[in-house]
Amino acid sequence: MAVPALEVLSEKRCFGGVQGFYRYESSACGGPMRFGVFRPERSGRVPALLFLAGLTCTEETFAIKAGAQRVAAELGLALVTPDTSPRETGIEGATGDWEFGEGAGFWLDATQAPYAGRFGMESVVVRELPMLLDAHFGIDVARLGISGHSMGGHGALTLALRHPQRFRSLSAFAPIVAPMQVPWGQKAFPRYLGNDETAWRGHDATALMADGHGFDGPILIDQGADDAFLAEQLRPELFQAACDAANQPLLLRQHAGYDHSYWFIQSFIEDHLRHHARVLSP
Numbered sequence: 001m002a003v004p005a006l007e008v009l010s011e012k013r014c015f016g017g018v019q020g021f022y023r024y025e026s027s028a029c030g031g032p033m034r035f036g037v038f039r040p041e042r043s044g045r046v047p048a049l050l051f052l053a054g055l056t057c058t059e060e061t062f063a064i065k066a067g068a069q070r071v072a073a074e075l076g077l078a079l080v081t082p083d084t085s086p087r088e089t090g091i092e093g094a095t096g097d098w099e100f101g102e103g104a105g106f107w108l109d110a111t112q113a114p115y116a117g118r119f120g121m122e123s124v125v126v127r128e129l130p131m132l133l134d135a136h137f138g139i140d141v142a143r144l145g146i147s148g149h150s151m152g153g154h155g156a157l158t159l160a161l162r163h164p165q166r167f168r169s170l171s172a173f174a175p176i177v178a179p180m181q182v183p184w185g186q187k188a189f190p191r192y193l194g195n196d197e198t199a200w201r202g203h204d205a206t207a208l209m210a211d212g213h214g215f216d217g218p219i220l221i222d223q224g225a226d227d228a229f230l231a232e233q234l235r236p237e238l239f240q241a242a243c244d245a246a247n248q249p250l251l252l253r254q255h256a257g258y259d260h261s262y263w264f265i266q267s268f269i270e271d272h273l274r275h276h277a278r279v280l281s282p
């Protein structure tokens with residue numbers, strides 16, 4: 001498959017490297033998709049951490065709010081931030097609800113009309129972005145890690161468990177770990193995947209772990225104990241139990257006083273960058 005052409009939206013010098021935003025024609029999403037890349041100043045190919053953002057976020061949110069570039073520059077780690085869905089799809093029902101549709105692509109390839117063919121975020125992350133990173137950014141796509149926040153934490157966990165050969169390191173902030181069991185997933189999955197719950201299991205980190213899809217390496221999860229979504233939507237204890245049963249190494253840290261925001265992410269991002277760098281550039 002041909003590598004898509006790249007349109008540069010902006011590029012700015014940052015900690016000796018470049019923070020850029022880009023657009024390309026996505027075949028998985030049947031239209032334009034945007035993403036950000038922080039490329040540290042290093043000679044030769046560099047490893048990259050893909051960071052998947054949460055509901056209502058864009059390719060800019062992590063780049064602007066997480067404060068990750070200084071340490072990524074020090075570690076020689078690129079940062080890649082895809083948008084959370086295609087935009088201006090014109091699909092009825094895909095706008096106007098912050099929990100579903102545009103801004104809420106749930107990091108899967110929709111199989112149901114009218115979303116199939118437009119909401120192909122899994123293919124964006126595992127197929128299209130690696131091609132672009134390899135061809136246009138000097139990134140070593142044999143050394144990719146993945147992380148994310150909330151809906152993006154769900155994406156990081158499920159995509160790493162579904163594609164263990166693609167991602168070598170894994171972490172998450174306040175992830176949705178069991179979408180089949182919580183309102184956010186129960187709203188999105190029937191619309192994107194249909195009513196057959198067996199199709200949902202392949203996109204639920206807790207179910208994947210229970211079904212034998214482990215990760216070859218330790219998983220790091222940070223969770224704010226004062227996160228307003230913790231008890232109803234996130235429920236990390238469900239994933240912890242599945243990991244314990246599967247003998248999957250998981251470090252789940254609960255932090256008193258922290259909520260769901262990027263103030264929380266900003267406080268612990270350095271630990272995640274070092275967790276990934278230990279595997280990606282030892």
Ligand SMILES: N[C@@H](CCC(=O)N[C@@H](CS)C(=O)NCC(=O)O)C(=O)O
Nearest residue numbers: 054055056057061098150151261262
């Ligand atoms: N819009 C929602 C909140 C959505 C939300 O908290 N989104 C999280 C991801 S699930 C986020 O990171 N928002 C962007 C930000 O905090 O800058 C509300 O009003 O309750």
